[in-house]
Amino acid sequence: MAVRVEHAPFDYGREAAAFERAAARAGAGAVVTFCGIVRDRPGGGLDCMEIEHYPGMTERALAGIEAEARHRWALSAALIVHRYGPMAPGETIMMVATAAPHRADAFQAAEFLMDYLKSRAPFWKKETGAGQAQWVAARDEDEAALSRWGDKAAPRPEGDAGKS
Amino acid sequence: MAVRVEHAPFDYGREAAAFERAAARAGAGAVVTFCGIVRDRPGGGLDCMEIEHYPGMTERALAGIEAEARHRWALSAALIVHRYGPMAPGETIMMVATAAPHRADAFQAAEFLMDYLKSRAPFWKKETGAGQAQWVAARDEDEAALSRWGDKAAPRPEGDAGKS
Amino acid sequence: MKLTVLYFAWLRERIAEPREEVETEAATVGALVEELRARGPRHAAAFADMGAVRVALDQDLATMDAPLAGVREVAFFPPMTGG
């Protein structure tokens, strides 16, 4: 039951291992982890991805999303770690982990966390490469992915679908 | 792209870390891992869970399941590790890992691998506790979970739903 | 009423400030946006396409018709791209 917003790189393998051991002690039978990695552009050329966030609201939004997941599923444990600041291609951006007695709950809760994180937590990505900087546009699929969970946890903000 | 069937314990954190690093090098943006843990009985008292398997067919079935997942989704990498033999409560039984450019593919492929592993790979679990040994019955939900993927990869064996 | 207004991502870049203190009697977020737009071309550019602007009131997501009574911090930003 932890939410962390950090600048420094974190060790995904170490986090996953510690989470799994704690989940085992809590009686979980199933652990799911997700981690996101900075992808280079299709032809290469990405120098940096910088993540801006809204200090204060970020922690609040992540804690709310995690609480909602724990309300919806019987989780033995849950974890969200998200970095901000500049990152190079290949670096680990963030991870979520969920644990439950059975796998269906662990998988659903992890996907729920990711769907909300993508579109309802105040992070913005900016890519720099080939001398140009560009804010990453929100993807319509990410907004659409939320609809499968119902509207309760995060009402759709007004405005058109998330193209910036 | 690896399938391993092993007796010895494996280090989930180390496997997850190595998988994630290799996936990053392969251009993945999303990594999903699942791991299964021996759960004690609700009131405690499980001494041992023993997993029997069908050497030869096991490797063949897992490789087939993994190939099917790679056929259905654009995966940057996939891994299945499954143990056999006796295990104590809290021990890690198995893991799968998937990596893809986007998270939907990684999540779906991981759930697909798990659904097929549960009901179509030749493993059988036997629990010993309180002086009694009992084969774990197949769960109807596990058989039902397969239906969402269509019948192509693994035809339903004849007979009643999977109660033994 | 005194409000702290925060800007993030390209709204911050267009306005060229991450925050400003605003004295306003605007009843809703929408009315506040109208007042801010009138401050000059930078603000007008930031609020040119409201379909691409999101708002949070005291760090909770809200809509443009939300009332401002009792609010102390208003943040404007583009659709979020976490994960």
Add this chain to the structure above:
Amino acid sequence: MKLTVLYFAWLRERIAEPREEVETEAATVGALVEELRARGPRHAAAFADMGAVRVALDQDLATMDAPLAGVREVAFFPPMTGG
């Protein structure tokens, strides 16, 4: 035709052998099961509830009406419980 027949989990325990070599002219898995059942009470117990028995032919899952022509290894076992 000479077949290697393998048993796993509680089928193995009921028959009290993990494998046997069988000489048979059975055309299908179902016909082979009938022959095996006739071997005695252990085999009859193992094959008492065919709804709980699965079969693999040369390490591929198959059904009880599958032909045995060309097959060398037949395995019987309960529904699988991996993962």
